[in-house]
Amino acid sequence: MSGIDAFLLELFREEVASHSAALTEGLLSLERQGCTPQAIEPLMRAAHSIKGAARVLDLNAAVQIAHVMEDVLVAAGAGRVRLDAAGVDALLGAVDWLLGMSQVGDGELLAWLEQHAAEAQEWERRIGALAVEAEPLPLPQGEGRGEGDAKAVAFESPLPSPLPAPSPLVASPPAEEGSIAAPAEEPTANERSVKITADILDQLVAYASETLVETHRLEPCARSVQNLKRLQRRLSGVLAEAPPADPAAAESAQTLLLELRHALDEHSSLLDDFVSRGTYRSERLYRTVLAGRMRPFADGVAGFPRLVRDLARQLGKQVQLHIAGRATRVDRDILERLEAPLNHLLRNALDHGIETPEERLAAGKPAEALLRLEAHHRSGRLTVTVSDDGRGIDLERLRLRVVERGLAEAELAQRLSPEELYDFLFLPGFSTRDQVSDISGRGVGLDVVQTMVHACGGALRVSSAAGKGTRFQLQLPVTRSVLRVLLARIAGEVFALPLARIERAGRLACSELRSMEGHHYCRWDGDNVAVVSAAALLGRESAVPVAEELTLVFIAGGWQRYALAVDGLLGECELVVRPLDDRLGKVPNLGAMALSEQGEPLLILDVDDLLRSAAALHDGRAMARRPDEAEEAPQRRKRVLVVDDSLTVREVERKLLENDGYEVDVAVDGVEGWNALQLQRYDLVLSDVDMPRMNGIELVRRIKQDPRLQGLPVVIVSYKDRPEDRLRGLEAGADYYLTKSSFQDAGLIQAVRDLIGAADSA
Structure with a gap:
């Protein structure tokens, strides 16, 4: 940028952000607790620092505003000016203007200052009016307005609105409640900060995480050496008890075994020491690098006291x-x-x-x-x-x-x-x-x-x-780069479930299951919780493994609660999270992947998907059967999946179809409908068009592009009755297009019968 060094400008932005946070926090505290010289001093220092930084860059508008702010604060500290709510408003507005000015792009700042010169003078006049009774500070030589002064705007004209405050993430942590920011101490050599890009920091975290995982892979090697030592001792015992056929050979064997034992002892000790030191150092590396990603909560909420104060006054x-x-x-x-x-x-x-x-x-x-x-x-x-x-x-x-x-x-x-x-x-x-x-x-x-909570x-x-x-109450992982999980064996394979989404886990005797309306439940905090086979949710067997006891993992989201029946629990661990390949798209019930401590790939389950799939599966048929129950396969009826985000429409369509003998499952949007299609076999899909997450048109396209599902009939039921809407649905692959405003009971049932026949027909 012409005339201003880009590096100095970036430093100026950081300094203004830091001092603006202190000014905002301090002014809000003054408004609540009153003005004292001790409270005013750090605010004067902040305004003075902004003035000095602006003067270095020859930003005269910022120099003038910061200077009159300092005048007012000095007068307030001396008791010559009383800062009421209106005065605090004016000072906060000036802080906003300075902060907004500092964040203008490098190549645009000079033009921006020319364009907003009148605003700058108006803020200067408004702040200066607060200190009309106070003696102004002498302006240091060279801090005049400079050339190009615009004519002052009449004070009676509407005041310029301050620019929106930027994200509070750029601010330094404010002081604790009820206090004013203390004077900043000069950092020691070890405390000085250096700039590093977020990408480099993310790479460091990734490398440190992988180093930690790789180090843990040495632990099985150490255990293998211990196994060799045990085998060597057993072999020594066998040779000692065997009848001596050839004394020379036996002595030679004993000598070799002794040498082997010494070698194993030496290498085992070295390996144990390497594993111990390597694990310790890699964990220290990981924790230290991860600490670079961690910020105090105060950094993210620095702007909220001002937000609450302004909105409360407005209301x-x-x-x-x-x-x-x-x-x-x-x-x-x-x-x-x-x-x-x-x-x-x-x-x-x-x-x-x-x-x-x-x-x-x-x-x-x-x-x-x-x-x-x-x-x-x-x-x-x-x-x-x-x-x-x-x-x-x-x-x-x-x-x-x-x-x-x-x-x-x-x-x-x-x-x-x-x-x-x-x-x-x-x-x-x-x-x-x-x-x-x-x-x-x-x-x-x-x-x-x-959406944000679930995404995290x-x-x-x-x-x-x-x-x-x-x-x-928002419950979130402490970091997104490493996830603490519970490992569970499901259908013979190991999967990971985020520990933050698990309410509890344990074993339950099958005799404690309760049966109601063809489903099975267990008691949890006084409520009946449906038991669902985790294997069935993942497209494996449909029944809970037959055993005297069940191993259950309890998951919850909102008011939904389910107990997932798994083969067994393998304990907790931390995993370095990696996204699934983008080419896979959204895989039902899977959220990410990771490498185990042994270097084996692990799939991390998506608990929100599991909850939706469990609801769809549970509403369709009982998934958990007690071992002592006889399994009678009833004659199969035609099965329809209704996908609509309106509870009323879903219920109307479900009742119509069930009254005609069809078996019906429901889904609240396209994603849940798609997940249901991966888990169950249906004879027809009845779908709305406008739905959150995945609309009906996209659902139809996915069905028709899937080799396994492309022959599945789909009926679109929509409020839209324009020819172009109908054409859009049919072009996506829908077999029928009905409108909610005009379809009658007989019309819907007839369309279903035309496509798949009666409910009990072969």
Whole structure:
């Protein structure tokens, strides 16, 4: 960039980001706790540092704004100026402007400054107006406006809006609650930081992880040497007890065995020492490199106090944000992904959950609400919680909205438990609000939260109490590069399940299984939990292995809970996660792969896919049979898979088909439908078009491109009745195209019969 050194400009960006975080945190604290000289001092230093850095680059607009900010802060520290909410607003706006200016691209900054010269002067005038009674600091020589001054804008004109604050990830960790950022200490030689690209850091983590795995492969070699030593001792015993046929040969054999024993002892000791030192050093290397990816939780939430403060003022509410676990270490990738979900959760809490001061006082609560954001490590997982002490989730309003949206019939909605109702909150486009605002009501927030949590291999839980508040708990892996898993043997092969998604695992006597409506259940926390064969979910045998005891792995997601019957458990371990080959596409029930400590490939199961497959399999037929039960194969009826994201439509179509004798399974979207097709054999598929994750057109294409499924008849049932929509469906390979607005009971059944015949026909 002409006139400004690119390296210095990058340093300037980092310095502005760091000092802006300190200024924002400090100003918010001043607003709550009052102004003292001790609290003002680090803020003056931050403004002064920005001014000095801007002067080095000859950025006069930034110099002037930082200078008047310093004037105001000096006056406030001396008691000559009182910083009220409006004053804090002005200072925060100036901080935003400086931060936005610093992040303009290298080749665009000079043009940007010329374009926004009037804005810069307006911020300077507005900040300067706060200190009209204070004596201004003398401006150091050479810090004038410079050439090209634009005419001042009238102060009565609308103030420029500050640029949106950038991602809080660039900021330094703010101080703990209730404190102002302390003066920065000069780092020692060992504490100085160096710049390294994210790609290089990721490669270092990958290499360190592979080194750790390779070192563990030496352990079986050490065990093999120990086995040789045991064999040598047995051979010595046999020779000692054998009758001496040839004394010379026997003596020679004993001599050779003695030499072998000494050699084995020596090499065994060396190998044991190598394994011990190699494992120790590789683990230290891995932990040290991994620590480079870890960031304090505070780095990801530095912008949230400002967000909560501004939104609370906009909504006329009094809210205190308490952040706990600022020092908790989080993987950089996960921390970056957390910013948007936490933003949505905080906005929802402010807009939906927390009452106005008048409502809180009437309910016997303090006028100021408490909003908590917490992060901590527990059982090898990162747990992040957002909670408030507001009104809680209105279950009856939520139930009514579910019915109004056609997601459930009124009778069914009345039977839904709170946990089942909470799941509707995470559907795209779903909102309990009648009016849309710029804060919430569009239904585009909570689905982002769930998508991010599932993408990271985590779990999301919701709890709420009327009048007491709501709590969202995100359980995530501490790092995405290495995953702690439970190894289980399924159908003779070893698979890995993410430990963060497992609720419990253990053995259960078959006599404790309960049978209801043709399915089998066990008790878990007072609830009946369906037992499903893990082998069946992976396309192997359909029944749980016959034994006196079952080995069960309990998995959960939302309100869904299942017990997977496996052959056995092989313990826990950490695996270096590697993605599946992109050419495979999305493989049902599989999420990633890794290498075991022995260097063998392991497949890591996708728990969310398993839950969906288990639901589809369990609804279709009983998967777990007790060993003492007789297995009578009933006469097979034609089987139809209904794929639709509307619960009402699914139920209508299911009842129509079942009343005509067909066996029916259901899926909530194209991905779940595709997974069901990999697990079961169907005679026909009935699919909607517009669905999340995978639409009906893509599902039809996949079916028709699969050599095993291409002969399977598919009927599309859609609200769209335009000729081009019909043509699009038929071109994808659909055999029939019906519209939901016009099809009648007889029309749907007739289309099914035309394609596959009656339910019980051969």
